[in-house]
Amino acid sequence: MARHDLLAHPIEWIKGRGSSSNIAVSSRIRLARNLSKYPFTHRCSKEKLLAIAEEVKHVISESDILKNSDVVEMDVLDPLSRWILVERHLISPPFANGGLGRVVIIDPKGVVSIMVNEEDHLRIQVILAGLELNEVWRIAKKVEKVFEELGYAFDPDFGYLTACPTNVGTGMRASVMVHIPALEMSKQVVKLVNESNRIGLTVRGSYGEGSDVLGSLYQISNQITLGLSEEELVDKVSSAVSQVVAEEERARTVMKRKLxxxxxxxxxxxxxxxxxxxxxxxxxxxxxxxxxxxxxxxxxxxxxxxxxxxxxxxxxxxxxxxxxxxxxxxxxxxxxxxxxxxxxxxxxxxxx
Incomplete structure (x- = not known):
């Protein structure tokens, strides 16, 4: 994908077609998956990293839902193009540094992006506008099935095995980006963070862990991946965000009346x-x-x-x-x- 193609490539979540999208900017599900016959990426040889990438490319070429996707080797892209993908929430900041066997797959609508050989062999991401986690999960399940033939690393007791222990289980991060300037201006964000932590959720900057909060944009996501099903995690995050949307609307009404x-x-x-x-x-x-x-x-x-x-x-x-x-x-x-x-x-x- 040439640099000029990056700007022309559709990104579905930008269009704002989703429930409560003026406050719930976008919904994302990320699935961490590893292939059972290979070590985790940090233990892989160069040959094995390249072999993983080739296996994934082959599966994509024969997939009805992904065969028309752009398949981009990160080391071929210049640094500016890589960080464009980060700013569009299609890849993670660490992935932008490139590396052997690192490939990103982006579907024609800009809904699905798959990072190959990030922290895990596969990081499957699906993003839509608004509070639409149930629809995002429906799409993510279809994409996940595409790669099942490669053999996922799975334990009957612990679930999906991941490079980082905090992702073991479902391997899922369900998150919603919210725009909450009124809650921020009325100094209610600390309360939001504390309440989120209490129910097993976390609140971060718009680019995830370690990122700054800019423009009153916050990411709300599940904190645990073990002990709850994917559907339970989706319901938990969706319910919490629905409440945040209602609180932001109330805060705006109060602020307009008082100020x-x-x-x-x-x-x-x-x-x-x-x-x-x-x-x-x-x-x-x-x-x-x-x-x-x-x-x-x-x-x-x-x-x-x-x-x-x-x-x-x-x-x-x-x-x-x-x-x-x-x-x-x-x-x-x-x-x-x-x-x-x-x-x-x-x-x-x-x-x-």
Whole structure:
């Protein structure tokens, strides 16, 4: 996949077609699977890593649901293209470093992505917009079956065996990305984190473990993979996120009633900075984009669709900025180009 193809490749979750997608941005299920006849990746020889990749490619070539997918060797991609895939949540940050036998498979709709030879032999990911974990799980099960003929490492007592013990069992991470600026502004996020931990869930930044929270985007996922079925994990995360969506909606209603003109002023100031700034860093841009999307949802600023908002969030990411510019940029140049990108997009929204 050439660099220019990365921007043209559809990414389904960006379109915002899903339940409560103004708050529940996307739903993802990741399945960790290993092939029983090979050691875990960190114990594999170079020859075995390459053999795993070849076996997976062969299965894909004969699969009705995956045969038209893009199959990309990570070491063939330049670093900028790899990090574009990270920013689009198609691969993990560690996988972007490349390595022997590392391959990513992306289906034509941009719903399914499969990392080969990450921490586990297979990391199957399915992502859709909105709170749609049940549908995501339905698709993930179909994709998982494609590779069953390779023989998964499975123990009758412990379930699927994984390189990291915390993934043993279902090997599943079910997560939903949520946009919760009102809960953040009303300082209710600590309560959310504590309550999530109490029921076996975890709250992280938008790029998972160790990532910063930017633009009021949080990832809520299951913390344990052993002792509950996949369906129980999906139900647990879905139920918790439904409650978070309701809490965010209530917080917005209360905030609008209590803050009145001061909230309007804060949102319109954010709109003005995005409309007229000449240089802006990604962190500030994401904070302001978050504010104007909340303002749009509350009828304060012009309407911004979920798809437009998702494209704004992606468009200000460091590597997307450079891809749109068509060249590598210094941090200062990125800030200038980012501001230009935002002025054009916000002007189009304003003039509709």
């Amino acid at each position: 009145g003109i001061s909230l309007d002023d804060r949102v319109w100031r954010a709109f003005g900075i995005l409309r007229y700034s000449r240089s802006i860093a990604s962190r500030e841009a994401l904070e302001l984009i978050s504010l104007i999307k909340m303002g749009s949802d509350m009828g304060i600023t012009p309407e911004i669709s979920v798809e437009e908002w998702n494209n704004l969030v992606l468009g200000v990411q460091p590597n997307h900025v450079q891809m749109y510019a068509g060249k590598e940029l210094s941090p200062e140049e990125r800030d200038v180009f980012r501001a230009t990108f935002l002025r054009e997009r916000i002007k189009a929204i304003e003039n509709r």
